[in-house]
Amino acid sequence: MHFWEMVVRGHQAISYLVIFLGMFIEPDITFLIGSLFAAEGYVNWFFLAGISLVGVFASDVLWYCFGRASQETRFGNWIYRRFEPYHVWLDENFIGRYERVVFFSRYIYFVSRLTPFLAGWHRMDIKRFLKLHVLSNSVWLLVLTSLGHSLRLAIALIGPRRVLRRVEYVFGILAVIFIGGELFLKRIFTKRITGSREE
Numbered sequence: 001m002h003f004w005e006m007v008v009r010g011h012q013a014i015s016y017l018v019i020f021l022g023m024f025i026e027p028d029i030t031f032l033i034g035s036l037f038a039a040e041g042y043v044n045w046f047f048l049a050g051i052s053l054v055g056v057f058a059s060d061v062l063w064y065c066f067g068r069a070s071q072e073t074r075f076g077n078w079i080y081r082r083f084e085p086y087h088v089w090l091d092e093n094f095i096g097r098y099e100r101v102v103f104f105s106r107y108i109y110f111v112s113r114l115t116p117f118l119a120g121w122h123r124m125d126i127k128r129f130l131k132l133h134v135l136s137n138s139v140w141l142l143v144l145t146s147l148g149h150s151l152r153l154a155i156a157l158i159g160p161r162r163v164l165r166r167v168e169y170v171f172g173i174l175a176v177i178f179i180g181g182e183l184f185l186k187r188i189f190t191k192r193i194t195g196s197r198e199e
Contacts, residue, residue, distance in 0.1 A: 015043055016051050023055025024062075028107070028144060035148025053141050056106075060116040060133045067120025076121075095122050102132045106140040 015037075022030030031052050038045045070076040083090070094101055095118065105111040119129050 012043070016047060019043075019048065020051050020055040023052055024059045027052065027056050027059070027112075027140075031144045032148055032151060035145070035152065038148070039152040049141055049145065052144075053137055056137050056140065057133060060137070061130075063113055063116040064120035064124075064126075064129055067117035068123060069120075070117075071121060090118065091122075094118050095124070098124070099132060102136045103139060106136050107143075 019030055019034050022034075031048070034043060034048045034052070035045075037043045038048050070079065094115065098115075098119065101111075102115055105115040116129070116133070
């Protein structure tokens with residue numbers, strides 16, 4: 001049995017804790033790696049989904065609280081000055097369209113952190129915030145579960161055990177795909193903000 005298989009099988013509690021903490025760092029990659037182990041029966045699909053959903057929701061609430069607490073602090077004043085040219089654009093396109101933004105931002109790392117932070121910063125009603133994030137995170141979980149199963153079927157052609165024995169390479173490939181794609185979207189997103197502001 002390979003090292004990663006022994007770790008996951010022999011330390012289930014630690015494995016689930018790593019999955020939970022991964023939701024605060026890079027949820028998409030963490031879930032997809034977890035789905036590979038779930039496909040082989042090393043972790044439970046139900047626990048993987050439940051812990052992922054709780055973790056990603058806790059991350060959103062943490063960023064909301066951070067945004068809310070940041071106002072009228074030194075850090076908050078710095079943020080306000082740093083992004084002052086974008087305030088009007090952000091008010092119109094984030095808070096003004098929050099219901100739509102929250103569903104798409106979940107899949108873009110830097111925006112998925114900014115969205116709940118801005119909701120807290122603007123002191124959005126907590127009930128509205130919780131409702132929207134429960135719904136968007138549930139949709140995210142369904143999408144990632146479907147991707148996880150698709151990834152499992154693709155890997156079945158190679159042999160899942162061979163892939164799990166080199167899971168660090170899989171993690172690296174997924175990181176390049178997701179983080180590279182997110183950086184590309186960030187560049188487009190920044191240009192769009194700048195262009196809209198200049199108009």
